[in-house]
Amino acid sequence: MLLLRAIGLMLLLTMAGLTPSKAAEADLRASIGKFAAATGFSATEAVVRELAASGDPAVERPLSALADGNLYIRKADSQVFVGKESGDSIELLDPLSGENAAEAAKADLTKIKVNNGLRRVIRDALGTLTLRAKDASVRLAAAMTMFKTPDAANIGPLDAAIAAEIDPGVKALFEQARAASVLVSDKPEADKLAAISVVAARGDRDALSLLTSVEANAEGAVKEAAAAAIGKINSKLALWDAGQNIWYGISLGSVLLLAAIGLAITFGVMGVINMAHGEMVMLGAYTTFVVQQVIRTSFPGLFDWSLVIALPLAFLVAGLVGLAIERGIIRFLYGRPLETLLATWGVSLVLQQAVRTIFGPTNQEVGNPSWMSGSFDVGQLAITWNRLWILAFALAVFGVLLYVMKRTPWGLQMRAVTANRRMAASMGIRTPWVDALTFALGSGIAGIAGVALSQIDNVSPNLGRGYIIDSFMVVVFGGVGNLWGTLVGAFSLGIVNKFLEPYAGAVLGKIVVLVLIILFIQKRPRGLFALKGRAVEA
Amino acid sequence: MRGNFAKITKILSAGVVAAGLLASASAKAAEDTIKVGILHSLSGTMAISETTLKDVMLMLIDEQNAKGGLLGKKLEAVVVDPASNWPLFAEKARELISKDKVAAVFGCWTSVSRKSVLPVFSELDNILFYPVQYEGEESERNVFYTGAAPNQQAIPAVDYLMSADGGSVKRWVLEGTDYVYPRTTNKILEAYLKSKGVPAEDIMVNYTPFGFSDWQTEVSAIKKFGSAGKKTAVVSTVNGDANVPFYKELGNQGVKAEDIPVMAFSVGEEELAGLDTGPLVGHLAAWNYFESIDTPANKKFIDDWHKFIKNDKRTTNDPMEAHYIGFNMWVKAVEKAGTTDPDKVIDAMVGVSVPNLTGGYSTMMPNHHITKPVLIGEIQADGQFETVSQTPGLVMGDEWSDYLPDSKDLISDWRAPLSCGNFNVATGKCGGKGTN
Numbered sequence: 001m002l003l004l005r006a007i008g009l010m011l012l013l014t015m016a017g018l019t020p021s022k023a024a025e026a027d028l029r030a031s032i033g034k035f036a037a038a039t040g041f042s043a044t045e046a047v048v049r050e051l052a053a054s055g056d057p058a059v060e061r062p063l064s065a066l067a068d069g070n071l072y073i074r075k076a077d078s079q080v081f082v083g084k085e086s087g088d089s090i091e092l093l094d095p096l097s098g099e100n101a102a103e104a105a106k107a108d109l110t111k112i113k114v115n116n117g118l119r120r121v122i123r124d125a126l127g128t129l130t131l132r133a134k135d136a137s138v139r140l141a142a143a144m145t146m147f148k149t150p151d152a153a154n155i156g157p158l159d160a161a162i163a164a165e166i167d168p169g170v171k172a173l174f175e176q177a178r179a180a181s182v183l184v185s186d187k188p189e190a191d192k193l194a195a196i197s198v199v200a201a202r203g204d205r206d207a208l209s210l211l212t213s214v215e216a217n218a219e220g221a222v223k224e225a226a227a228a229a230i231g232k233i234n235s236k237l238a239l240w241d242a243g244q245n246i247w248y249g250i251s252l253g254s255v256l257l258l259a260a261i262g263l264a265i266t267f268g269v270m271g272v273i274n275m276a277h278g279e280m281v282m283l284g285a286y287t288t289f290v291v292q293q294v295i296r297t298s299f300p301g302l303f304d305w306s307l308v309i310a311l312p313l314a315f316l317v318a319g320l321v322g323l324a325i326e327r328g329i330i331r332f333l334y335g336r337p338l339e340t341l342l343a344t345w346g347v348s349l350v351l352q353q354a355v356r357t358i359f360g361p362t363n364q365e366v367g368n369p370s371w372m373s374g375s376f377d378v379g380q381l382a383i384t385w386n387r388l389w390i391l392a393f394a395l396a397v398f399g400v401l402l403y404v405m406k407r408t409p410w411g412l413q414m415r416a417v418t419a420n421r422r423m424a425a426s427m428g429i430r431t432p433w434v435d436a437l438t439f440a441l442g443s444g445i446a447g448i449a450g451v452a453l454s455q456i457d458n459v460s461p462n463l464g465r466g467y468i469i470d471s472f473m474v475v476v477f478g479g480v481g482n483l484w485g486t487l488v489g490a491f492s493l494g495i496v497n498k499f500l501e502p503y504a505g506a507v508l509g510k511i512v513v514l515v516l517i518i519l520f521i522q523k524r525p526r527g528l529f530a531l532k533g534r535a536v537e538a
Numbered sequence: 539m540r541g542n543f544a545k546i547t548k549i550l551s552a553g554v555v556a557a558g559l560l561a562s563a564s565a566k567a568a569e570d571t572i573k574v575g576i577l578h579s580l581s582g583t584m585a586i587s588e589t590t591l592k593d594v595m596l597m598l599i600d601e602q603n604a605k606g607g608l609l610g611k612k613l614e615a616v617v618v619d620p621a622s623n624w625p626l627f628a629e630k631a632r633e634l635i636s637k638d639k640v641a642a643v644f645g646c647w648t649s650v651s652r653k654s655v656l657p658v659f660s661e662l663d664n665i666l667f668y669p670v671q672y673e674g675e676e677s678e679r680n681v682f683y684t685g686a687a688p689n690q691q692a693i694p695a696v697d698y699l700m701s702a703d704g705g706s707v708k709r710w711v712l713e714g715t716d717y718v719y720p721r722t723t724n725k726i727l728e729a730y731l732k733s734k735g736v737p738a739e740d741i742m743v744n745y746t747p748f749g750f751s752d753w754q755t756e757v758s759a760i761k762k763f764g765s766a767g768k769k770t771a772v773v774s775t776v777n778g779d780a781n782v783p784f785y786k787e788l789g790n791q792g793v794k795a796e797d798i799p800v801m802a803f804s805v806g807e808e809e810l811a812g813l814d815t816g817p818l819v820g821h822l823a824a825w826n827y828f829e830s831i832d833t834p835a836n837k838k839f840i841d842d843w844h845k846f847i848k849n850d851k852r853t854t855n856d857p858m859e860a861h862y863i864g865f866n867m868w869v870k871a872v873e874k875a876g877t878t879d880p881d882k883v884i885d886a887m888v889g890v891s892v893p894n895l896t897g898g899y900s901t902m903m904p905n906h907h908i909t910k911p912v913l914i915g916e917i918q919a920d921g922q923f924e925t926v927s928q929t930p931g932l933v934m935g936d937e938w939s940d941y942l943p944d945s946k947d948l949i950s951d952w953r954a955p956l957s958c959g960n961f962n963v964a965t966g967k968c969g970g971k972g973t974n
Contacts, residue, residue: 363812
């Protein structure tokens, strides 16, 4: 009951806040009108500060519009409006009420320019103004901003906000923001020491950043406490760093796995040195681009599904091209690895140039669906959604492929042909068709890898080039002809790479990994998981 | 699929037009034309950037022919494809000069391709117009540098970040691709920052390989470096394809321009075309030209470009403007000299002044570099840049950096009587050595 009443009270308060009294509104309008006369960023900033100083929550609309670059001046009468783009013209909204006021062509409006400094000022101003916002996530954002930009003047509003806050998560953040503000104020030492322990409990990079600057400027007990807290946070963060390296390694491993898994079929199972493998990945990525283009122009509502729709299409496109390559070129070259290498390399150049001619040499934009954008935190670890999905996807593809190879008649035929071609042929298996379909399968898998890789890399005709060496490295390292070897190979290379990178740098790290692989291959020429028995000799 | 089909027909028709052009060109070849060489990669890794420059050159030559050609003759473009292969650049350059007898060559993008053709141009005495921002530390008699030298891009960009408008940055990450341009530029920047009193522990330099795509570790290292309680910025000389994954990772890990801005020297409208720029609003780039510049000359240039390429989505960028300036300068110098003879044109070039697209004039200086305005732009949600700062006047390209001990005493002046690209003012001799 108490809770309900509190919510009701807050609603009332915020509603009261949203409809400013007539006199206050006229003042605000006068201030907003000053944007029209402000030339240069510093003049605009002065107007922003004036609006923020009013303390009226109603200024949130014009200020956030300004930060987003949506505040316009009508050239005819120097009136200020919030603009919303609709087609070629711009819909003009009243800056305070948000009601539709008029419409105008772009040429009749001047956009108020913003830069990073101005955006920062607006963000800080909005932080204080949105402390009492209805939406908990807005309050959360406000608390985060205020923590990052501590100011002694914030203590008062924060105290009031803490008293009124009901969400425990937001309240904790408010308290941290207050502590941060106490640290930069001239409050007594005891308050500051308490504040340091509150900030230290937060334990992330922002806290570290704040404490470092406090330590640099303080003296005596406060300096010591800050130094101690920094030490504690640093040792905790070192642990998280190790965890982070493992995660980055796994995520790089999943990309390597995706890129290499098709090659594990064409090179690993069939023994074809397929230099055009990277181009199959590229074809998959371009299929995704075409699918997104069609969706953008014809079915905008389906955008979040674009990748799901692109998957089977990419498999088909790359698979069919693979089939054509096998039937047209590779089948004449079995048993001649050098010729195969040269021929497939030629094919890769042809495919690259074909794509360049059709789509142009520049990068194509492949958008991330909303469920693949952004990141979430696990402790001090920021995990990006796209990497997580790619990991899940790589494992799923691996699982399906394993099932196909081990549990279906087709997989059985494939393995039979690899193990002993003549015996398989004697048993009535049409080995040429099994070859063709196996190659198509490997190419198709590369195609769906392209769908996933289009999310993290650029979609250009050169996309495949970047992955071909890594793919061969993974397959050779893991053991030719063994899918599990590819899995283990990909993840171990990924993790080793990511552990080396912070110490050796990306360039040297890569060199070290290459040298390690060469040494390893000297010791075990057949890779991690070598096939044993007659199959090897065949 | 319809859009695609339209594209294919467009390409086919473009092919037909090109074939027609070639046919008419060969018909006219009998009457004496002036040949212009175009040396840009149309295949391989650099095709992504260089193909556009080939197209813009064809457009400029077409326009000049429509105006009646040059010295009463028609211009004829000779296009070769060095295929992103550095030694092949030298071979193709030789072919253009010896076999096709071109009057001048417009070409190259990467510094290594430029270095590979230098001996050819001085041996056969021809002219190269190089349109890309580069690391400096070079001045050749046969080369005209229409892109930015470090002092026309890198130094003003850093100055902007250090200013109150740019956020009074105190801590610097110099992130680059591992080759000559980023290494030299970062060397100059490091020396410059130190001369401005930035302590060594506030500078982090990091290099990644070409085409690098896994930026997780680098971006989290940047975040870590940025959490030392001082305003931090990234100066990026990351080149080409590696930029898209870099910016995607920045966006995904939530590195906001208000907190840690990234200032890029190799990211233009063309690179952003492959990206959703929503999360990148506010990150910066320093160039001498932006497509968003609002001048009548630029509007005409963009319209002509869209008409020529038959696609009004294609962007324009800084190296395209450099070719625009370079080509017009060459035309003017040839008219001034009254001949296409390279020696006479080289002498006529110095002092030639032509309008640029940003509303002013660019002049060829005695060191074979040009004067340009320096613009700092912030990325907008529509993939364009909005100028937030502009140098008050034109900046003259400085080939030998004043911040490197090896080159600070060197100057270049190709006018008689000095006629030297690396004159050492301390020893008074021609033939000083830079860092390259």
